[in-house]
Amino acid sequence: MTPEPLSAEAFAPFGDVLEASGPSFKINEGFCDRYTDRARLDLDGGRFGISLFQAAPRALPYRCNLLERHPQGSQSFVPMTDDPFLVIVAEDEGGRPVRPRAFLTDGRQGVSYLRNTWHGVLTPLAGSGLFAVVDRIGDGPNLEEYVLDPPLIIG
Amino acid sequence: MTPEPLSAEAFAPFGDVLEASGPSFKINEGFCDRYTDRARLDLDGGRFGISLFQAAPRALPYRCNLLERHPQGSQSFVPMTDDPFLVIVAEDEGGRPVRPRAFLTDGRQGVSYLRNTWHGVLTPLAGSGLFAVVDRIGDGPNLEEYVLDPPLIIG
Numbered sequence: 001m002t003p004e005p006l007s008a009e010a011f012a013p014f015g016d017v018l019e020a021s022g023p024s025f026k027i028n029e030g031f032c033d034r035y036t037d038r039a040r041l042d043l044d045g046g047r048f049g050i051s052l053f054q055a056a057p058r059a060l061p062y063r064c065n066l067l068e069r070h071p072q073g074s075q076s077f078v079p080m081t082d083d084p085f086l087v088i089v090a091e092d093e094g095g096r097p098v099r100p101r102a103f104l105t106d107g108r109q110g111v112s113y114l115r116n117t118w119h120g121v122l123t124p125l126a127g128s129g130l131f132a133v134v135d136r137i138g139d140g141p142n143l144e145e146y147v148l149d150p151p152l153i154i155g
Numbered sequence: 156m157t158p159e160p161l162s163a164e165a166f167a168p169f170g171d172v173l174e175a176s177g178p179s180f181k182i183n184e185g186f187c188d189r190y191t192d193r194a195r196l197d198l199d200g201g202r203f204g205i206s207l208f209q210a211a212p213r214a215l216p217y218r219c220n221l222l223e224r225h226p227q228g229s230q231s232f233v234p235m236t237d238d239p240f241l242v243i244v245a246e247d248e249g250g251r252p253v254r255p256r257a258f259l260t261d262g263r264q265g266v267s268y269l270r271n272t273w274h275g276v277l278t279p280l281a282g283s284g285l286f287a288v289v290d291r292i293g294d295g296p297n298l299e300e301y302v303l304d305p306p307l308i309i310g
Contacts (some may be wrong), residue, residue, distance in 0.1 A: 018287055020209040028276040029221070031211045032284075037204035037292050048203050049192035050231055050267065050289060054175040056186045066184070076205055078287040080263065082236045108235065108285055112205065121183040129187075130263055132173055132233040134205060134289055137192050 001154050006087060006103040006111070014089040014101075014117050016040055018078060018110030039112035039134075044072040046138020053077075055122040055129040060155025064088055067097045067118045068145045073136030075119075076112035079105070083127030086154065087111050088120030097146050102154045118146065156309050161242060161258040161266070169244040169256075169272050171195055173233060173265030194267035194289075199227040201293020208232075210277040210284040215310025219243055222252045222273045223300045228291030230274075231267035234260070238282030241309065242266050243275030252301050257309045273301065 004010060008017045016039040024033040041048065067090055079085060084105045090097035097118035105111070112134075113119050122131060136142055159165065163172045171194040179188040196203065222245055234240055239260045245252035252273035260266070267289075268274050277286060291297055 018205060018207060020207045020285060024209070027208075028210070031213075032277055033209040034288075035207040035209070037206055039205040041202070041204060048196060048289075050173060050194040050196065050233075051192055052173060052175045052190040053182075054179070054188040054190070055183070058186075078205075078233045079235060080233060080237065080265070082283060082285075108283065110235070110287060122187055128237060128263065130175060130237075132265060132287070133189075134203075 001102050001152060003086060003102040003104040003154060006105045006109055011103065015111055015113040018112060019108060039076050040074065040114060042074045042115045043136055045140060046136040048134055049137035051133045053122055053131045053133050055124050057124045057126055057129050062086060062123060062154045063151045064120050064154060065148050065151035066145060067120055067148060068143060069116050069118045070142050071116050071144060072140055072142040074112055074115050076134040078110040078132045080130040080132060081127035082107040083124065085125055086123040090118040092118060100152055156257050156307060158241060158257040158259040158309060161260050161264055166258065170266055170268040173267060174263060194231050195229065195269060197229045197270045198291055200295060201291040203289055204292035206288045208277055208286045208288050210279050212279045212281055212284050217241060217278060217309045218306045219275050219309060220303050220306035221300060222275055222303060223298060224271050224273045225297050226271050226299060227295050227297040229267055229270050231289040233265040233287045235285040235287060236282035237262040239280055241278040241280060245273040247273060255307055
């Protein structure tokens with residue numbers, strides 16, 4: 001499977017692309033454009049927190065053998081470098097991930113997964129692998145995993 | 156005023172440094188370290204959202220003539236490049252900013268300002284100037300500004 005360029009339109013069923021496009025307004029005496037409220041954040045109990053993820057860069061072709069989802073909250077990933085990373089998502093059918101899609105960011109994009117959306121684990125392809133993550137902090141069964149057999153081969 | 160290197164200890168009275176340090180645990184089959192819940196997010200009404208800020212890079216020496224604060228919520232800045240940026244904060248005394256401090260990030264740090272903390276506007280020094288911002292979305296008087304006369308000269 002070859003990753004597609006990440007676009008807001010293609011990604012909309014799975015979540016939001018965090019990028020500086022669309023409506024904005026000037027702040028800070030004109031030195032800054034603000035693109036407000038770009039993710040459909042969603043929470044069932046708990047609260048939002050900001051965490052840091054330090055992930056090991058992967059190489060293509062990438063073997064994806066596991067998808068996960070979070071039934072109790074959205075999860076947003078902001079890369080702290082301008083390197084592209086791989087984004088893998090799938091639709092759900094009766095509790096199983098189906099019709100997987102792979103996207104590649106352009107180095108100026110983050111992603112926010114909708115609550116309960118199947119997705120691959122964090123897969124930077126270059127750079128430091130450092131991300132800020134906005135997700136639910138709290139107790140509860142907020143992780144489901146699904147082993148892919150055979151795995152997806154991407155790249 | 157010469158900026159100090161940003162450290163969690165020095166910055167604690169003003170907010171949190173978003174960096175991969177301190178306690179963490181392994182996720183994603185060992186490929187990722189998670190540093191959980193690193194910012195004291197705080198909200199009075201409204202809700203949290205993720206916005207994108209596209210700021211023009213500034214040069215040193217930087218002339219800072221305005222501080223602002225947000226009485227209704229914390230505000231967190233995650234740089235989407237690995238370039239250092241300038242962080243300016245001040246203590247409050249009777250509604251006026253006093254004893255300003257200037258910090259320089261190391262290229263792997265974001266910052267989260269505590270609610271009602273005086274701070275300068277976003278001042279990238281290099282790179283694309285793209286940041287993700289987690290702050291309060293909602294109506295209400297959530298912005299106070301204070302003109303500095305004379306301005307602070309930093310760098």
